[in-house]
Amino acid sequence: EPEVTQTPSHQVTQMGQEVILRCVPISNHLYFYWYRQILGQKVEFLVSFYNNEISEKSEIFDDQFSVERPDGSNFTLKIRSTKLEDSAMYFCASSEAPGLTDTQYFGPGTRLTVL
Amino acid sequence: ILNVEQSPQSLHVQEGDSTNFTCSFPSSNFYALHWYRWETAKSPEALFVMTLNGDEKKKGRISATLNTKEGYSYLYIKGSQPEDSATYLCALITQGGSEKLVFGKGTKLTVNP
Numbered sequence: 001e002p003e004v005t006q007t008p009s010h011q012v013t014q015m016g017q018e019v020i021l022r023c024v025p026i027s028n029h030l031y032f033y034w035y036r037q038i039l040g041q042k043v044e045f046l047v048s049f050y051n052n053e054i055s056e057k058s059e060i061f062d063d064q065f066s067v068e069r070p071d072g073s074n075f076t077l078k079i080r081s082t083k084l085e086d087s088a089m090y091f092c093a094s095s096e097a098p099g100l101t102d103t104q105y106f107g108p109g110t111r112l113t114v115l
Numbered sequence: 116i117l118n119v120e121q122s123p124q125s126l127h128v129q130e131g132d133s134t135n136f137t138c139s140f141p142s143s144n145f146y147a148l149h150w151y152r153w154e155t156a157k158s159p160e161a162l163f164v165m166t167l168n169g170d171e172k173k174k175g176r177i178s179a180t181l182n183t184k185e186g187y188s189y190l191y192i193k194g195s196q197p198e199d200s201a202t203y204l205c206a207l208i209t210q211g212g213s214e215k216l217v218f219g220k221g222t223k224l225t226v227n228p
Contacts, residue, residue, distance in 0.1 A: 004158065031214065042119075043204065043218040056213055091159070099214040101147045101166055106159040 002026045004107035023092030033093040121219035135191045136222040138205030142186035147208040195226040
């Protein structure tokens with residue numbers, strides 16, 4: 001069964017460093033998302049992406065964050081200068097059609113620890 | 116602020132017990148509700164997408180109902196098994212075209228053998 005994959009599973013970085021989190025969505029999917037969960041809190045939406053453009057972003061997704069689909073298979077989230085409060089589990093998701101009533105399929109997450 | 120609440124926060128049941136838990140949401144601008152099952156270190160697994168008031172969906176021993184007028188959904192597990200142990204998340208989609216899932220905090224189910 002096709003699945004969303006994410007690498008690395010765990011990333012440790014120093015405050016102020018740049019990190020890139022990588023995702024390979026399901027191959028025929030066109031809609032892509034990033035969510036995150038800070039420990040003990042709810043999963044929260046960061047950004048949605050379609051047709052090589054951001055379609056929606058949350059207040060969390062400030063200028064320090066960017067997303068890219070550099071080729072036909074990868075979807076990346078970059079954090080330019082990490083802060084302690086960026087420590088969280090970051091989930092990538094994808095859907096075949098707009099994810100309002102179409103299922104958003106999630107990857108296993110990347111745990112980001114900022115020291 | 117849009118708030119999706121799930122109760123209880125955690126639940127311990129014995130193997131063979133049937134159980135249910137609740138997802139509550141503001142009914143005013145409801146569009147769809149997604150249920151996920153999330154085992155630690157794995158991907159959250161999609162269970163159901165529910166849209167219509169009175170909807171009832173079933174997948175094996177798991178079923179869900181939806182009441183959009185009063186703003187709640189129930190998830191039922193019949194004859195719980197240890198492999199059902201997981202966190203069950205619900206997530207709301209609101210009207211207006213946003214694909215943003217607004218999640219509850221989840222119900223952590225532990226099924227004891």
